[in-house]
Amino acid sequence: xxxxxxAMIGQKGLPAxxxxxxxxxxxxxxxxxxxxxxxxxxxxxxxxxxxxTAGGSYRGVELAFRPSINSKHLDAASHTFLCAxxxxxxxxxxxxxxxxxxxxxxxxxxGLGGRRVVSTFHALDWRQLKWGTRAKxxxxxxxxxxxxxxxxxxxxxxxxxxxxxxxxxxxxxxxPNGATMPVRTPGTGALERRGLTPGGYLLTVGRIIPDRDLxxxxxxxxQSHRPKHLVIVGSETPKTxxxxxxxxxxxDRVLFTGDVFxxxxxxxxxHCLIYCLASRVEGLPITVCEAMAHARPLILSDIPENxxxxxxxxxxxxxxxxxxxxxxxxxxxxxDPGRAALSxxxxxxxxxxxNWDLVADQVEAYYYRLMEGRG
Numbered sequence: 471x472x473x474x475x476x477a478m479i480g481q482k483g484l485p486a487x488x489x490x491x492x493x494x495x496x497x498x499x500x501x502x503x504x505x506x507x508x509x510x511x512x513x514x515x516x517x518x519x520x521x522x523t524a525g526g527s528y529r530g531v532e533l534a535f536r537p538s539i540n541s542k543h544l545d546a547a548s549h550t551f552l553c554a555x556x557x558x559x560x561x562x563x564x565x566x567x568x569x570x571x572x573x574x575x576x577x578x579x580x581g582l583g584g585r586r587v588v589s590t591f592h593a594l595d596w597r598q599l600k601w602g603t604r605a606k607x608x609x610x611x612x613x614x615x616x617x618x619x620x621x622x623x624x625x626x627x628x629x630x631x632x633x634x635x636x637x638x639x640x641x642x643x644x645x646p647n648g649a650t651m652p653v654r655t656p657g658t659g660a661l662e663r664r665g666l667t668p669g670g671y672l673l674t675v676g677r678i679i680p681d682r683d684l685x686x687x688x689x690x691x692x693q694s695h696r697p698k699h700l701v702i703v704g705s706e707t708p709k710t711x712x713x714x715x716x717x718x719x720x721x722d723r724v725l726f727t728g729d730v731f732x733x734x735x736x737x738x739x740x741h742c743l744i745y746c747l748a749s750r751v752e753g754l755p756i757t758v759c760e761a762m763a764h765a766r767p768l769i770l771s772d773i774p775e776n777x778x779x780x781x782x783x784x785x786x787x788x789x790x791x792x793x794x795x796x797x798x799x800x801x802x803x804x805x806d807p808g809r810a811a812l813s814x815x816x817x818x819x820x821x822x823x824x825n826w827d828l829v830a831d832q833v834e835a836y837y838y839r840l841m842e843g844r845g
Contacts, residue, residue: 473506474837477557479550479580480569483513484528487731489677490756491569491592494626494647496531501830503530510561512553514538514545543605550576558583565837571595572609574616581619586840589616590624591634591642593753599680614638622840624833627754629774645833646779647756648826649763652736660734661741664701664725671699671725672799673742673761675735678706678713681751683771683790685719690795692721696803697743700724703735739764744802744809747776750789754779762820767812769798779824783816 478495486492495511503509510532518535526533536556538549550568554576557566566580567588574589581587595601596609617623617638625631625642634642658668672691676682684702691700700720705728706713717726730738739745745761745768752775759779761768768784770776777786785802787794802809 474564477563478511479553480573483517497826499531500529554580571613575612577619588622589620648829649759660737668741675703675757683748687748689792759824762816765813765817767809
């Protein structure tokens, strides 16, 4: 089969420094490029590297920087429209792949040049607390358009797959998020610089937003006597009242690291005692996949999305319940055999299901089915 020309649209930029969509796109795109496909990833001009580079490549993926209207409600929409139109009329892409329910609203534009259009639904973004009534309505409209006007729809969770069928009458293909399986255990230099010890901290990773329910995690942790630290990796831009509230709520045992990437993040995953996620809203959390890749036992809120990804590799608590989370932490910290069993389950689960190599295989096969008219 001949190599394909693929346009990726909807991510803010590469390398992934912004969120789950970017992490997904990077890991799939670089693997497809390594297999000989020509992959173009559209990025927002205001996020171009500080050296002023207007183009170039990243790990074999062509980067195309295009402008956007830099406002909360128009940034993604203006950028996606421009990139979808360019992909339709300027470049001879075989596949235009839109990422997110907002960008999927431009599926009709992307398909005008006869391109095959794929929309991946990463999360039902209109559920997030940050969006007002008008923005929620736009996102729901985008979801509807993307579902009905794409040649193929991918859902990252079984739950979302069923939702798309029920809500829009469209068959979606399930291809999950994933993680890279580490080949070795990283060192501890970054931990030592932060005053951390292996097995001496709980870890959570993600943007600092109310949907993550970090206040519940902090309240439960501060009532527990073990382990020594709670490490919160992530940031919020701009700073909000919620972030300031978390800092006031936290004790000196809670460490806010800001954004961390690369080898230092790998260290934090690999050496945490337990990975915790207290979220109220998720798509299919990549951070849980990454913790499973490092064979970490999990404590997750019992929302359906977390239960789907964590399976038998996690202990669950009632979402928003501080006392339930406190008891779960206390029980699992004291249960050495239980943690070992969860760790083994986590590694197996990630290797066999939530693995970027497998995800790239599935995406590539899906593209070829679409090209043959069998989407």
